[in-house]
Amino acid sequence: MNSYSPYSEIEEYCLIEGKTGMFYPGVRVENISFPLSISAIHSAICSCLANGDQPVSVYQEEPLSELTDYWKLEFEIEYRSKLPDSPSLFDPLLPADIDLLKTLEDLTENCVTPHSSFPVSALLETDNGYIPGVNVEVSAWSLGLCAERTAISRAITAGYADKLGRLHIYAPLGDFSSPCGACRQVMAEFIPRQQVVLHHGNQTTSKHFVKDLLPNGFTGSSLRKKK
Numbered sequence: 001m002n003s004y005s006p007y008s009e010i011e012e013y014c015l016i017e018g019k020t021g022m023f024y025p026g027v028r029v030e031n032i033s034f035p036l037s038i039s040a041i042h043s044a045i046c047s048c049l050a051n052g053d054q055p056v057s058v059y060q061e062e063p064l065s066e067l068t069d070y071w072k073l074e075f076e077i078e079y080r081s082k083l084p085d086s087p088s089l090f091d092p093l094l095p096a097d098i099d100l101l102k103t104l105e106d107l108t109e110n111c112v113t114p115h116s117s118f119p120v121s122a123l124l125e126t127d128n129g130y131i132p133g134v135n136v137e138v139s140a141w142s143l144g145l146c147a148e149r150t151a152i153s154r155a156i157t158a159g160y161a162d163k164l165g166r167l168h169i170y171a172p173l174g175d176f177s178s179p180c181g182a183c184r185q186v187m188a189e190f191i192p193r194q195q196v197v198l199h200h201g202n203q204t205t206s207k208h209f210v211k212d213l214l215p216n217g218f219t220g221s222s223l224r225k226k227k
Contacts, residue, residue, distance in 0.1 A: 125165030
């Protein structure tokens, strides 16, 4: 299990079965800014939606994620307490030789933006290739995930926590692509020394270090539980 839970020490894992029959894994991804933590079911559902699929069932043993009832009602999904034996798991990894800009452009087709109509895509570098993400909006606005956080939660779930590199972001409808404050806080947790490459709508790019995007950011290492 690849949960990132240094603050609560709660290990969470779940699977979301999509309408296509694909299974999307999710793990708990905590943040030192506690409200930005992502539960396992939250991570898995957003991964499913970001792949153009629709969730139909959730498989999770104890402990259950926070707000499980919300997600069940939001998508009218069935809950199953026993994990399937040999599920066909979604692998988000894209090869290292992809055309970055074309892939970012193609990914925007999977954005779920019923409220903002503002698509954003992201590609997170790893040692083995790229992890994609798009923004996903749901009825409770605060429970949506930006493209950056979708990519990061997918990467943590897939076991790439120690292999994360630069993050590429593309927002075709914006004059200047730039991550929101919540995403900057999450990036400070997982890729504090990496660069963020912003691909702007006018086909230009700019590069920024995460520490410069969130100067004097909250880290609070003393909050980590000592074993």
